[in-house]
Amino acid sequence: DRFDWDLYGTIINAGAFTAVDKAETREGRTAAWKANATGPALLAKVAREHHITLVHVSSDYVFDGTRDQHTETEGFAPLGVYGQTKAAGDIAVAQAPQHYILRSSWVIGDGHNFVKTMMxxxxxxxxxxxxxxxxxxxxxxxxxxxxxxDMAGAIFHLLGSAAPYGTYNLTGSGAVRSWKDIAAEVFDLTNGNGSAVKPVSTQQYFEAAKNPVSPRPVHSALDLSKIETVGYTPADWEESLKAYVKAELAARV
Known part of the structure; x- marks a missing residue:
């Protein structure tokens, strides 16, 4: 209520509770529902009332991961609390007539992330x-x-090209790999020691965990054909990874 929403034409919601394991705890469950479901529902209400375009970043965790690749029309089947809250957020955002939902997976940005940890x-x-x-x-x-x-580029492409409203998958393009494969590539790019990365099953990795562990989708790859039909070509994630690691290494000097 502190905002004069009539001054705005677009809301981009990139906020979320993404600590998937913490979401399985009592405190985390409350926070996840507040951030991932209630928040987007409030934004959708504002967007409807003020004729604003609402852009919302979603997740592969809304699916159960049983299909090799997921299309935008696949039904919701989340395995854990995080995925359930993200699915609820998607449903709420879709009630805004002018909306874009962009589904992502395995996000890498400027903050703490898997690639930096592996480096x-x-x-x-x-x-x-x-x-x-x-x-x-x-x-x-x-x-x-x-x-x-790349996510930011896709968002502004959809907005700038007046693409049809709806849900779009957006990840890097290219080969589908395991976390182990990606880690080995990061090791090679950083110090040439990718052979030091050894495989382990998800069950083995978490078998000694003392806190709740969220179930993970086995298959997180998203079909990218829909966003390509509106003129956006996702970058090959392996090329993006090389550039990312190169920039991180350069920043150390």
Missing amino acids: GLSDRVADPDESLNQVTVVDDQYGRLTFTK
């Missing part, structure tokens, strides 16, 4: 003063990385 571990393996010789990464979850730079 740090690669450095430790390469350091003769460290006792770390190898790391284990799950090899039974499959998908593609989504770089936030």
